Amino acid sequence: MLKLERINAAYKDLQVLWDVSIEVNEGELVTLVGPNGAGKTTTLKVISGLLKPTSGSISFQGRSLRKESAHKIVELGISQVPEGGKIFTGMSVLENLELGAFVARARQDKDRTLKWVYEIFPRLEERKNQRAGTLSGGERQMLAIGRALMSKPKLLLLDEPSFGLAPILVDQIFDMITEINRQGVTVLLVEQNVRAALELAHRAYVIENGRIVGQGAGEDLLSFESVRRAYLG
Template sequence: MLKLEKVDAYYGYIHALKNVSLEIKEGNIVTLLGANGAGKTSILKVISGLLKPQQGNVSFNGKDLTGQSPDKVVKQGIIQSPEGRQVFPELTVKENLQIGAYTQKNRSEANQSMEKVFHYFPRLKEREKQDAGTLSGGEQQMLAIGRALMAKPKLLLLDEPSLGLAPLIVKDIFSIIKEINGQGTTVFLVEQNANQALSISHYAYILETGKVIHHGPAAEIKNDSKIKQAYLGGH
């Protein structure tokens, strides 16, 4: 579905991504793991068209996306829920969701998408007239994911969805991500919560200082004692 092939990307003189190749197969949840500063968000920026690679290719369903503008990437069905939620605090929950549907021309389809979001996140339905800035951190994360779903993504990019959330809320968020995938949406998950991410993923990549240093089926990576010790906080 999505392929990065030998991608190099820079911020000025800083070499952020070094010969990165990865593949996301349709219907899967693929996780990208790595410490802060490893280059995880840079990969999302390359996919979304926010960072242009110096070398290498990005393709989606056989179409070359390398260097395309973010609006053209969105029109292909690649939608990102950003790190830090980034909801519009002075708009209501419903208004935030409606903004997510701006690519949809058909109002009835947008209404169906909203019903689907309220199915995944009943709490948003309860708070649909409330300003987004008054929501808790967990509710804002639900809203950020819901807003991305309003665009009917073929590929959903999630950047650190568990960041700063209480453990019980994290469990809920991962359960919903699994349900969204079960309904047919392919998910690319960038996470520091390695154990939770691997428990719902099909495949995983580990990034270190801009390089993919390991990849394989998520269950194998989760159970590999050397990887556990080095990257997953195991002993």
């Protein structure tokens, strides 16, 4: 479904990604794990079109994304939950969700999708008229995910959804991600919380210093010696 081949990317003169190749198949929950600054967020930015790669190819459902702008990529069915959620704090919860359904394809079904999102995150319905800036950390993350779902994505990109959350909330969020995936949304999850992510995922990639250094089934990687040593202690 999504295919990155030998992607190189840089911020100005600083190269961050080196020959990164990743593949995500329809229906899968794939995770990309690695330490801070390894290039995880950059990889997501390349996929969602916020950063253009310097070389390599990237395609989604057989269609090249290299020249597509970020908003067009959303229309094609890729939606990203950025790091920290980046909800619109000055607007209401409902307005945030409505903005999630901005693309024409999603706007028609807005009401139905909204009902679905409220089913997954009942808390958001309770708070729909509240200003998003007043939400707690966990609620913000839910809103960010809900907002991304409003675009009816085929592929959902999640950037560190567990970051800064209490352990109980982390479990909740991960349960919800599994549920979303079970309902047919393909997921690419970027995480620093390696153990939880590997337990959850069908397949995983390990990224270090901008290079993919390992890949395999989530549970295999869990027992992978170097991964154990590096991340699980």
